[in-house]
Amino acid sequence: MRRAERLFELVQLIRGRRLSTAAWLADRLGVSARTVYRDVADLLAQGVPIEGEAGVGYRLGRGYELPPLMFSSAQAQALVAAIRVAAPRLDDRMARDAEDALGRILAVMPSTERTAADRLALFVPPHLRERMPGREALAPVRLAIDQRRKLRLDYRDAAGQASQRVVRPLACFCWDAVWTLAAWCEARSDFRHFRLDRMAAIETLDEPFRDEPGRTLADFLRRIEDEGRLKKTKGPARGPSARD
Template sequence: MPAMRRADRLFQIVQLIRGRRLTTAAFLAERLEISPRSVYRDIAALQAQGVPIEGEAGVGYRMRRGFDLPPLMFDSREAQALVASVRIAQSRLDVDLARSAEDALAKILGVLPAMERTAAESLSLYALPVGPDQDTRVRLQTLRQATERREKLRIEYLDLKDARTTRTLRPLGCFFWGNVWTLSAWCETREDFRSFRVDRIVAIEVLAERFRDEPGRTLADMLRGYDCEGEW
């Protein structure tokens, strides 16, 4: 693969930093297939040109709030990737998010040049409309929104042995496993992390009480625990 032009590389660095809360030089070096030393030089060059990148070597970089670039244009491959992503995801997302994905794609296709739009819409890659049933997709939407709003939940759950329990949860994230969605949460009933199949949640009550991240009870803590055990 030919080396990326420096101007293109600088533009890509800006895009990568904009898209993340904190971006390390190691991440940029691996992503762009250059040395960390080149990353440091490029960051210094961008800062000298007035791009408001904050941070330092060894810690990480972020873009100062409020910085923006002119609207971008997608090439044919990028537009095809977006079409493929929406086709694959739509039947697997909750109804509201699936509709938003379709609307977003329509906006993108609507501003593409004719050749790129034709290439994107004629992509010969399709996904069968298989995924969660309608009830599960509705529950998934409720769980996703409660997670975003940091709202506690009370659920009735039917486990794989058909034992029914009631749990009070701090929802942390929804995960798709190819066949099923699960909710990962801090279970106040068990005082530990638990995962629940969304299709086996019998009832959901969104409580008025909100929660804040506490040490040992966050999604990051849960993921670190899985990593330490060598499993997911």
Template sequence: MRRADRLFSIVQLIRGRRLSTAAWLAERLEVSPRTVYRDVADLQHQGVPIEGEAGVGYRLGRGFDLPPLMFTLDEARALAMATQMASQWLDPALALAASDAMSRVMSVLPASMRAEIEHMPIVAPGSGLEPAVARQLQTLREATQKREVLQIDYEDLRNQHTTRAVWPLGCFYWGTVWTLAAWCENRSDFRSFRVDRIRSIAPADRRFGARAGRTLADMLRQVSAREGGKRHTKAEPPIS
């Protein structure tokens, strides 16, 4: 990699993270940390507002911007493929946003690269979420972001129906299944619900706060403790 390209890459890597250590940058760029220290010092000397220091990490100061990025062919291919796959498994609003974002990427690509992307021999067939499930997922995601308590009618794996008041904490994708991680007021405990088994959703017209012991971080710590901190070779969704 030419030094000019490496300097540009350093700025791009730093701007994409809250804090980047020299060791991490060196690994990504396949150079020594000493080279990173020298390059960062040169960038700072040239007026690039990189904050931080060796041994701590770097971040880009506010107000600094660069012209629109250009992508390599493989980067554009990866984005196009990821967008195509994700659109099958996202809720309608995010699927549309992903499509719009990819359209913007395509609009700045050279004609030759655009043609390559449009004729990729890799296709993700439209066999993702059922429309009704996708709409449920959007409702759950938006409630999670707004911290809205929901009333759900749920059919579990034994076909038993229950009505729950839940605090939606996060939506998890398991390859072919989405689950809702939540604090269940009825059980006074964390529960996970398969989105495709939620029969109806209604707002409870109230919100919840970040109460200690009932956050997503608390739930993940509980799961980690229950599993003994071990990583499984095949992740399985924890189902209520």
């Protein structure tokens, strides 16, 4: 990697995170921490508003804009592949937005990279959309997650038993054949997975929710990690991975 390219990539890496240590940056760039310190000093001398210090971490000052990002042919093909694979699994609105975003990126690429992306021989057949039941429920669920509003679900479990749940939606997970919602279920006072294709009705409530100890996405992910370690030593344990 030429030095000019490395400096550009360094700014991109710092820009993409709240705080980046020199060790992490050095690992991503394939250089020594000493080289990172020197490059940061050079960027500061050129007027790039990098905040922080050696031994602590770096971040980019607010309001700093970079020129349009350029991609290699391989990176352009990776973007096309990602959108083609993801689109059939997304709700219609997000799939259209993803394809529009890809079109905008390709439109400003040099002709060589754009041609390489266009000729990528990697496709997902349209009929795979039929293999993602519950995909239409993804839009209101992810909106509720973004707005941090509770949901009321008319739900049927694996045995076909109907119930109505009020949940705090935390995150959606794609299992290739189905989407699930990880949520704090107020009826069970615990984390639960809900399959989107088993949601007969979804109502977004006016009632917002905020993070409370033991009920956050971070708590859920920690529980999953703990369960994984437990399974290696004592076998399966019922917890947030249990699906209703």
